[in-house]
Amino acid sequence: MDIESINGVRYLDSLINRQSIASTPIIENNTVIDFSFLIQKFLSDLSAITDTPELKAELNTDQSLWSAIQQISSRYGIDSSLVKAVIKQESGFNPRAVSNAGALGLMQLMPATARELGVKDPMNPVENIEGGVKYLKMLLDRFKDVKKALAAYNAGPSFVERNGVENYPSETKDYINKVLMYKSQFDKKA
Structure with a gap:
């Protein structure tokens, strides 16, 4: 030896x-x-x-998550690449994400906003996407501009109405740029 x-x-x-x-x-x-x-x-x-059904389902979410994003985006008439980009920026695709401000889930819905949108469980990925896409659609219809809608998603609609594009804080400008960059990347993958 x-x-x-x-x-x-x-x-x-x-x-x-x-x-x-x-x-x-x-x-x-x-x-x-x-x-x-x-x-x-x-x-x-x-x-x-x-070997639990919950974890097996969670580990197999990539395909079902993409499918849910596609179906919900299509239902609301929103480009699924934009929705994926918002999710990537908001939570990094972490369905359990909770921000310091209290925003929840994949699309980082604030609890009050989630309630207004009819989301019962903001930590449920499909409900969260449904609520987030519905909210994004409302903002797109309201502002008629993707950048303004993204700014409103990040900083709130009243902030965008009060301050205008020139006065966005750097955080909101960075948010818009990152979401649009991610959207471009998801567009290339499609």
């Missing part, structure tokens, strides 16, 4: 049976530690945790 040290960890290499004991870690007193039971326990626990 050979003992070899790699990065301060000592390993025992068996010359007799390299397949079964190869690179088994050992402690300084040369006691062999078998980590296989820990690995098996970890994998078993991981399987038990991830």
